[in-house]
C-alpha cells in the first residue's frame with residue numbers, strides 16, 4: 001500500500017511552503033517522501049518535483065492555444081487530468097507503489113472543489129490504486145482572528161458585540177449593512193423555526209438587498225413583525 005497526502009487550501013495559504021518544509025524535515029530525519037505538483041500554473045518550487053502535472057498539460061499552453069483566461073484555463077487543465085487518470089497518472093504512479101509516501105501540492109481555486117468532481121475522482125483513483133489518502137487543509141491564520149470569518153463567534157453569538165466589532169473593522173459605509181445582517185442573523189439564530197414567517201425573512205432579505213444595491217440611501221431598519229401583524 002502507498003500513502004498519499006493532498007495539500008489543499010485557498011490560494012496563497014502556504015501549500016507550497018508547507019510541502020517544502022515537509023520535504024526538508026523528511027530529508028533531515030532520513031525518511032523518503034515524494035512531492036507531486038498538481039498545479040498546472042505553478043512555476044517555481046523549493047522542493048524536488050517527483051511528478052508534475054505540467055508534463056501532461058500547462059496553463060500557459062491552454063491559455064495561449066484555446067484563448068481561455070486563467071480560471072477557465074485551470075478548470076480545463078484539471079478536467080484534462082481527470083480524463084487522463086488511467087493513462088498519465090496510473091503510469092506515473094507505477095514508480096511509487098509499495099510504502100511510498102506521496103504529497104500532492106494542489107491548486108487553490110475553490111471552483112475545483114465546489115464546481116467539478118475532478119479532485120474527488122482523483123482521490124478515488126488513488127484509492128483504487130491502493131493508496132491510503134488523507135488531506136491537509138491549510139488556512140490563513142487571519143480566518144481565526146478576523147471577526148467576520150471566525151466561526152466560533154457565530155456559533156455562540158453575542159449580536160451587539162459582533163456588530164460593534166464589525167463596525168470597528170469595516171468602513172462607515174457598511175454600518176447599515178452590518179446592522180441589517182446582525183439583526184437577520186439574530187432572528188435566524190434565536191427565533192424557533194415554526195414561529196417565523198417566511199414573509200418576515202423575505203422582508204429582511206429585501207432590505208439587505210436594497211442596502212447592497214443603493215448603499216447609504218437604503219432603509220435597512222428592521223420592522224417589528226409582531227406589530228405589523230397586530231395592525232393587520
Ligand SMILES: Nc1nc2c(ncn2[C@@H]2O[C@H](COP(=O)(O)OP(=O)(O)OP(=O)(O)O)[C@@H](O)[C@H]2O)c(=O)[nH]1
Pocket residue numbers: 009010011012013014015016017018039107108
Ligand atoms: N507569515 C507567513 N507566511 C507564509 C507562511 N506560509 C507561507 N507563507 C508565505 O505566503 C506566500 C504564499 O505561500 P505559498 O506556499 O506559495 O502558498 P500556496 O498556497 O502554495 O499558493 P498558491 O499555490 O498560489 O495557491 C509566500 O510568500 C510564503 O512565503 C506562514 O506560515 N507564515
